[in-house]
Every structure is written in C-alpha cells, then in structure tokens.
C-alpha cells in the first residue's frame with residue numbers, strides 16, 4: 001500500500017519511515033546505538049585524542065535524547081577511552097605514550113599466547129568457519145586500497161577477540177576486548193601495522209588453530225605480538241606520524 005507523499009528513497013531501502021512524534025525514551029538499544037556511534041568516531045579519529053565531545057550535537061545527529069548518550073559516555077569512561085572534566089564535560093582520552101604501549105604489549109604477551117593454546121583445544125566447526133572468513137577478509141585487503149587499513153584493523157580485531165573468546169575464560173575475553181580498543185586508536189593515528197607482514201603472521205596463527213595445535217598456535221601468537229610491537233616501536237622511535 002502506498003501513499004502519494006511517501007519518501008521513495010526510504011521505501012526503496014525497505015525501511016519504514018521513522019515516526020517524528022517526539023523522542024523515544026532512553027533504553028538499552030539507544031544506549032547501544034550511542035555507544036557504537038561514539039566508539040566508531042573515536043576509533044576512526046573523527047573525534048581526535050583530547051577533543052571535547054559535544055553531547056547535544058551527538059543527540060541531534062542520532063535523533064535521540066542526551067540520556068543514553070551520557071550513559072554510553074560513562075561506559076566509555078570506564079574503558080578509559082574518554083574522561084570527564086568538571087565544567088567542561090567529556091573529552092576523548094589522550095594518545096597513549098610509548099611506555100603505555102609497551103605495557104600494553106607486555107600484558108598481551110601474558111594472556112594471548114595462553115588463550116590461543118586453549119582456543120586450539122576448543123575448536124568447533126563454527127570457529128573454523130569464522131577463522132576462514134577472517135583469513136579471507138585479511139587477504140582481500142590491499143596495501144594501499146582506500147580504507148584498506150581500517151578493514152585490515154577490523155579483521156585483526158575479530159581474530160584476536162575470537163581467540164580470546166574461544167579460550168573459554170570470560171575475564172581474558174573482556175580484557176582483550178578492552179585492550180584492543182586502545183591499541184586500535186593508537187594504530188589509527190600511526191598506521192604502523194604493515195598489512196602484508198601481519199597477514200602472514202595471522203595466517204600462521206589461523207593454520208595452527210584449525211590444526212588444533214595448541215603449542216604452535218601459542219608460539220605463533222607470541223611471535224606475532226613481538227613483531228607487531230617492533231613495528232610500532234620503530235615508528236615511535238622515529239617520533240613520526242607519517243608512516244604508510
């Protein structure tokens with residue numbers, strides 16, 4: 001059934017036009033929507049480190065009230081991605097220092113090789129399929145394709161999170177997820193992770209997991225983290241923000 005004044009582009013997209021009768025009350029879905037929006041903006045540096053976050057602008061943009069946005073911001077604050085200043089409001093957290101990055105890798109080295117060994121023991125058909133999908137996504141990212149880096153970073157995120165989840169240890173899964181958010185922001189700024197090198201290291205991890213070889217998977221993760229840290233450190237040592 002169609003009416004003369006329907007918005008054709010909305011109909012074409014198969015989405016019902018949104019009723020414009022006041023703003024809906026805050027609920028879990030709206031908090032999630034606000035959280036996803038803000039996290040993406042932080043990850044992709046649309047909100048730069050140290051930049052103030054204008055709650056009213058975000059509310060207008062998402063067409064929701066400020067309440068779910070404040071709630072999302074307090075979640076992001078707990079994850080140390082933003083912080084609240086009296087009389088100023090929320091700001092995106094500052095860029096990580098070289099020491100903080102080193103500490104981050106130290107922690108990852110303590111938990112991720114262990115998680116990979118456990119994951120190899122817990123492989124399921126579904127997990128194998130997901131690993132193959134991640135491998136495919138990584139192989140399809142060209143070194144210099146537009147948006148290639150962020151797509152690669154996304155696949156990298158998926159892989160490390162999947163391993164942490166498959167470890168069966170909820171605390172490890174939560175920790176890796178949180179750490180990755182920080183690293184991701186850092187990498188977006190410096191673009192250090194050479195996709196080709198890292199893709200080969202990822203493939204070694206994926207192959208060992210699919211073969212259910214815990215010792216090899218664990219070793220492959222350790223090697224990958226070492227090399228990833230070296231790549232990052234080289235850029236930081238040069239104090240340059242312009243590495244392709």
Ligand SMILES: [Zn+2]
Nearest residue numbers: 156160198224
């Ligand atoms: Zn990785």
